[in-house]
Amino acid sequence: MQYSFDYSSVLEYWPQFLHGAWLTIQLSFGATVLGFALGSLCAAASNSRSRWLPRIVGIYVEVIRNTPLLVQLFLTYFGLSSIGLPMSATVAAMATLVVNVGAYTTEIMRAGMDSVSPGQIEAAECLGLSRLQIYWHVILQPAMERVYPALTSQFVLMMLATSITSQISAEELTAVANLVQSMTYRAFETYMVTAAMYLCLALLMRAGFTLLGLVLFPRRRKLGTPI
Amino acid sequence: MNTIVKVENVHKCFDQTPVLKGVSFEVGKGQVVAVIGKSGSGKSTALRCINRLESIDSGSITVCGHRLHDDRLDLKTLRRDVGIVFQSYNLFPHLTVEQNVALALKLVRRLPRAQASAIADRVLAQVGMADKARSYPEQLSGGQQQRAAIARSLAMEPQLMLFDEVTSALDPELTGEVLQVMESLARGGMTMILVTHEMSFAAKVANQVIYMHEGKVHEAGDASILRAPQTQELRRFVGSGL
Amino acid sequence: MGNASFNLAYFGYMLQGAAWTVGLSALGFIGGGILGALVALARISRRTPVRWAASLYIQVIQGIPLLVLMFLCYFGLGLMGYDVPALAAAACAMSVYASAYLGDIWRGCLQAVPRAQWEAAECLGLSPAQRMLCVIVPQALRLATPSTVGFLVQIVKNTSLASVVGFVELVRAGQMVNNTLFEPFAVFSLMAVLYFAMCYPLSRWSYALERRLKTGRRTRLAA
Numbered sequence: 001m002q003y004s005f006d007y008s009s010v011l012e013y014w015p016q017f018l019h020g021a022w023l024t025i026q027l028s029f030g031a032t033v034l035g036f037a038l039g040s041l042c043a044a045a046s047n048s049r050s051r052w053l054p055r056i057v058g059i060y061v062e063v064i065r066n067t068p069l070l071v072q073l074f075l076t077y078f079g080l081s082s083i084g085l086p087m088s089a090t091v092a093a094m095a096t097l098v099v100n101v102g103a104y105t106t107e108i109m110r111a112g113m114d115s116v117s118p119g120q121i122e123a124a125e126c127l128g129l130s131r132l133q134i135y136w137h138v139i140l141q142p143a144m145e146r147v148y149p150a151l152t153s154q155f156v157l158m159m160l161a162t163s164i165t166s167q168i169s170a171e172e173l174t175a176v177a178n179l180v181q182s183m184t185y186r187a188f189e190t191y192m193v194t195a196a197m198y199l200c201l202a203l204l205m206r207a208g209f210t211l212l213g214l215v216l217f218p219r220r221r222k223l224g225t226p227i
Numbered sequence: 228m229n230t231i232v233k234v235e236n237v238h239k240c241f242d243q244t245p246v247l248k249g250v251s252f253e254v255g256k257g258q259v260v261a262v263i264g265k266s267g268s269g270k271s272t273a274l275r276c277i278n279r280l281e282s283i284d285s286g287s288i289t290v291c292g293h294r295l296h297d298d299r300l301d302l303k304t305l306r307r308d309v310g311i312v313f314q315s316y317n318l319f320p321h322l323t324v325e326q327n328v329a330l331a332l333k334l335v336r337r338l339p340r341a342q343a344s345a346i347a348d349r350v351l352a353q354v355g356m357a358d359k360a361r362s363y364p365e366q367l368s369g370g371q372q373q374r375a376a377i378a379r380s381l382a383m384e385p386q387l388m389l390f391d392e393v394t395s396a397l398d399p400e401l402t403g404e405v406l407q408v409m410e411s412l413a414r415g416g417m418t419m420i421l422v423t424h425e426m427s428f429a430a431k432v433a434n435q436v437i438y439m440h441e442g443k444v445h446e447a448g449d450a451s452i453l454r455a456p457q458t459q460e461l462r463r464f465v466g467s468g469l
Numbered sequence: 470m471g472n473a474s475f476n477l478a479y480f481g482y483m484l485q486g487a488a489w490t491v492g493l494s495a496l497g498f499i500g501g502g503i504l505g506a507l508v509a510l511a512r513i514s515r516r517t518p519v520r521w522a523a524s525l526y527i528q529v530i531q532g533i534p535l536l537v538l539m540f541l542c543y544f545g546l547g548l549m550g551y552d553v554p555a556l557a558a559a560a561c562a563m564s565v566y567a568s569a570y571l572g573d574i575w576r577g578c579l580q581a582v583p584r585a586q587w588e589a590a591e592c593l594g595l596s597p598a599q600r601m602l603c604v605i606v607p608q609a610l611r612l613a614t615p616s617t618v619g620f621l622v623q624i625v626k627n628t629s630l631a632s633v634v635g636f637v638e639l640v641r642a643g644q645m646v647n648n649t650l651f652e653p654f655a656v657f658s659l660m661a662v663l664y665f666a667m668c669y670p671l672s673r674w675s676y677a678l679e680r681r682l683k684t685g686r687r688t689r690l691a692a
Contacts, residue, residue, distance in 0.1 A: 066622065066668035067661045068629035070640060075661060078653035123317035123376075126278060127331035127383060128306040137330060142321040163534035167633060174536060187544035195533040195541065202532035219321050219363055227320055 010189045013180045020176030021197055027090075027172055028159040028205075031097035035158070036151075038098060039105020044135065046110055057106060064103035069164050072096050077168040093162075093170035101158050108150050112143030145217045145227045152209040156202055163198070173197060229256035230289075231387050231418045232277060237286035239272060246272050247283070248442040254387075254420060254435070259413045261429035261450075262422045264439035265464065270422045273439065274389050277420065278309040291386050307335065310380030311389040314396050316372040318364040324375045325351065325360040328382050336383070350378045354408045370401030374408055381412070388412070390421040426453060426465065438464065479646045480659075486642025487663050493628045493638055496560040498621060501567020508572030510601075513579055523572070530569030536630050538562045543634045559631035567624055574620065578613040579605060615679035622668045622675070629664075639663060 046057040064072070077092035087095075116139050124138040144151075166174035177194040181187045214221045232254040239247040246269050254260050262270045275281045276288060279295055279302060288295040291308040318327050325347050332343035351357050354374040364372055373393055380388060390409065394402040406428050413419055413432050423429060429436055430453045438446040438461045446458045456462040511523035530538070542565070543558035582605050590604040632640035639660060647656040 062669065062672070063661075063665065066626075066672055067664045068626040068640070070629040070632070071657060071661050071664060074640075074653070075657045078647075079657045080654070082651075082653045117317070119313060119315050119317040120319060122280065123311075123313060123379075124319075126280070126306055126309075126311045127379070128303055128335040129331060130303075130334075133334050137334070138319060142319070145321055160532075160534040163536045164630065166536070174534070177537070177540075188541065188548055191537050191540040191544065195537050198534055198537060199529060199532040217321070219323075223363060223365070225365070 005189060006186055007189045007193070009184045010180060010186050010193055013176075013184075016176050016180065017173070017193065017197060020171070020173035021201060024159065024162050024172040024201065027093065027097065027162050027165070027170070028155070030094055031101055031158060031162075032155045034094075034098040035101025036105055036155075038102035040109050040140070042102060042106040043109035043113060046106065047113060061103045061106050064100055065107075069096070069100055069161055070167060072100060073165060073168050089165075089168050089170045092168060093165035093172075097158065097162065097165070100161075101154070104154050105151065108147050108154060109143065112147035113139050115146055116142055142227055145220060148209075148213050148217070152206070152213070155209070156205050159201060159205055160198060173201075230254070231256050231258075231291055232420070233287075233289045234273070234277070235287045237273070237276065237288060238284050239276065239281065240284055241272075246442055247276070249286070250439075250442070250444055251286075252435075252437055252444055252447060254418060256418055257416045258434045259419045259432055260421070260435040260437060261433035262420065262437045262439060263424070263426070263429060263464070264445075268439040269442040270439045271391055274391055274420060274422050277387075278311055278389060279305060280311075303335075307383060308386045309389065310383055310385035310387070311391065312373070312376050312380055312393050314392045316364070316369075316376045318372055318376055318379070320364055323361050323363055324356060324367070324378075327364070327375060328379045331379070331383055346382055347378075350382045351375070353381070353411075354378045355404070368401060369397045370404045373397065373401075373405045377405070377408055377412075387418045387420070390419065390423070392422050392424065394423070394425060429453065440464075479650065482646060483639060483642050483659065483663065486637060486639040487667065489636070489642075490625065490628050490638040490664075490667070493556065493559055493563065493631055493636070494621070494625045496556075497563030497567050497624050497628065500560060500564030501571055501624070504564055504568035505571030505575060508568055509575035509579060512572065512576040527569045527573050530565060531573070535562065535566050535627055536633060538566055539630055539634050555631065555634045555636035558634055559628070559636045563624065563627065563631075566627070567620070570620055570623075571617065574616050575609065575613055578609040578616075581612050582608045612682065615675050615682055618671060618675040618678060622671045625668055625671070626664065 042057045042060065046054045048054065073092065073096050076096045077087070077089060080092075081087065120138055121134060124134045129137070162170075162172050163174040165172060166178060169175065173194060177190050181190040184190065219227065230253055232252075234253070235251050237247050237250045238245070248269075250269070250273055252260075262274065264270045272281055276283050276295070277290055279300070283296060286296070290305065293300060293305045293308070295305070318324075319330070322330065325344065328347040328350060329340075329343040332338045332346055333340060336343075338346070348357065348360060351360050354377055356371060356374050356378060359367060359371060359375070364375070367375065377393075393409075394405050397405065402425070406425065409419070409421070410428075410432050421429075421433075430450045433450050436448060436450055436452055437444055438452070438456075438458075440446075440460050446452060446456065446461045448457075452461065453465055456465055508523050508526060511519050512527070514520050514523070539559060539562040542562040543553065543555070546553040546558055546561065586604055586608065587600070590600040595603065628638055629640045631638050632644065635641070637645075643656050643660040647653050650656065
């Protein structure tokens with residue numbers, strides 16, 4: 001092998017890499033929060049008594065889960081602009097990610113909410129709690145505790161998937177990597193550094209979620225057992 | 228006598244199957260009524276109709292002045308006046324025992340946290356669970372969980388308490404502690420309707436015993452009917468040692 | 470507006486791309502499956518360094534985006550002096566990616582086989598290899614089928630990233646059609662429909678398998 005690795009020329013760009021990582025974090029955070037909100041609403045909607053609301057949510061979930069994120073991005077960014085709805089790459093990336101995460105969150109939250117036994121809902125009704133109070137205190141909180149691992153795994157996967165938004169020229173870490181690679185001609189080293197940075201981000205994210213879980217769920221913190 | 232519950236000629240079907248075929252009885256203030264009968268006799272259904280967990284097809288039920296058969300029924304006030312304890316406790320697993328008891332106090336009666344906690348602690352002491360207030364349901368035995376469930380309903384200061392086979396899911400050695408709590412509640416003057424298989428408890432504590440058979444009140448009277456049943460079916464039921 | 474109209478030739482071109490999608494998915498699944506099986510077995514090995522190596526492998530691969538992995542394989546293989554066709558790089562990346570996820574899934578399924586089965590097989594005098602092949606793996610396979618089929622859907626969707634390194638699968642084909650027709654909404658919608666047609670049946674199959682697994686276990690216990 002004639003190739004000699006040269007990481008120094010790539011590592012010179014560490015400010016740009018850090019900036020890209022920061023943009024990735026921002027994109028992921030926004031998509032996580034909004035996607036979670038959307039998913040929770042849709043999960044609640046899919047349990048509603050109306051006839052068409054669950055069906056619409058079902059279609060939404062299946063369409064998103066059975067098409068690639070890249071295609072969804074292209075449709076949003078290129079497709080929608082061509083039919084009169086232009087938007088910046090950042091907006092397109094964020095919107096697509098939110099809709100994407102929302103679909104996966106819906107499924108996870110629905111499974112969590114279905115696992116709450118009807119007896120507890122009955123008990124809450126008999127104590128006089130309103131529907132909204134039952135939803136928040138008796139259904140959502142234990143459901144969230146139960147699906148927290150699955151939910152946070154999904155969010156980490158989404159952070160990694162933000163790399164795909166580089167294909168619609170959104171600004172994040174992979175876009176920076178592509179730029180650095182084109183300037184240093186050291187493609188392999190560039191992407192090794194990028195991979196290492198994503199790995200760090202993923203580990204940080206997991207650690208962050210674990211800590212958050214300990215704060216949010218005192219029962220888990222004290223007993224250590226799954227709910 | 229102040230009538231707390233008046234059930235008149237109630238009929239109910241599940242799908243096409245009739246479950247209640249003309250049930251009538253009355254419960255006065257401070258009375259303890261034991262409803263007994265075989266599985267499928269309709270006793271749990273009748274109980275669940277009293278706090279509107281089930282709706283009735285015809286007849287009338289009046290509970291604490293609320294007319295259940297009326298469309299304009301205020302469900303919220305009804306639920307505040309009637310407490311219920313279930314066979315499977317139904318405690319909220321993500322909350323401690325004290326939080327379980329205080330939840331409705333904060334959300335429904337809108338009490339401030341300190342006051343709600345104080346009431347919760349008092350009621351838990353009443354059922355003998357003061358030392359377990361900070362425990363989670365999964366750390367408790369069945370008897371302890373059921374006592375916590377009783378405390379949770381009791382804290383809302385209902386006028387009437389319903390007990391749906393609350394000892395049936397417990398190991399025999401744990402039923403005693405729960406029955407003890409129920410007996411002290413009765414002696415304190417709480418109006419109670421219990422669906423139960425505990426014949427000796429019914430004989431000891433109940434003012435009125437209702438024997439249900441095939442969806443109807445087959446025999447009713449004071450606790451003496453358990454010792455000297457009038458009808459053949461009740462004789463067979465009591466004789467089978469249930 | 471495009472100056473050419475969408476006719477059967479363009480549709481055929483995209484279908485060709487879809488065929489390559491299926492091909493790359495198969496390559497990724499087979500490569501990832503073989504490697505993943507090794508990873509799963511390594512993860513439950515009795516030798517600690519082997520277990521740790523497998524765990525590290527899974528953690529690392531699951532911590533980097535597939536797109537970056539694709540670039541690494543593409544440029545990395547090119548470094549070694551080979552003129553790497555995009556298909557090889559994409560298949561390599563997909564296999565490595567799939568091996569980490571499948572290895573993790575299958576490890577979970579192997580561990581989900583009740584302890585009693587392992588002990589019973591040992592008491593019968595079976596060698597470790599016989600234990601795995603005849604008793605544990607068949608049961609683990611049954612448990613693994615729903616999530617494996619579910620992951621196959623992920624593989625099919627992820628082949629879309631091979632377009633970035635120049636492999637002509639469905640997305641690349643669609644992009645090339647769009648560059649001629651300039652009808653992004655129609656072309657990308659068709660792309661989505663074709664992906665949906667490939668993935669949705671697999672998803673349904675995975676749900677059905679999962680349902681059968683749940684009820685199957687219940688009826689067995691009742692007997």
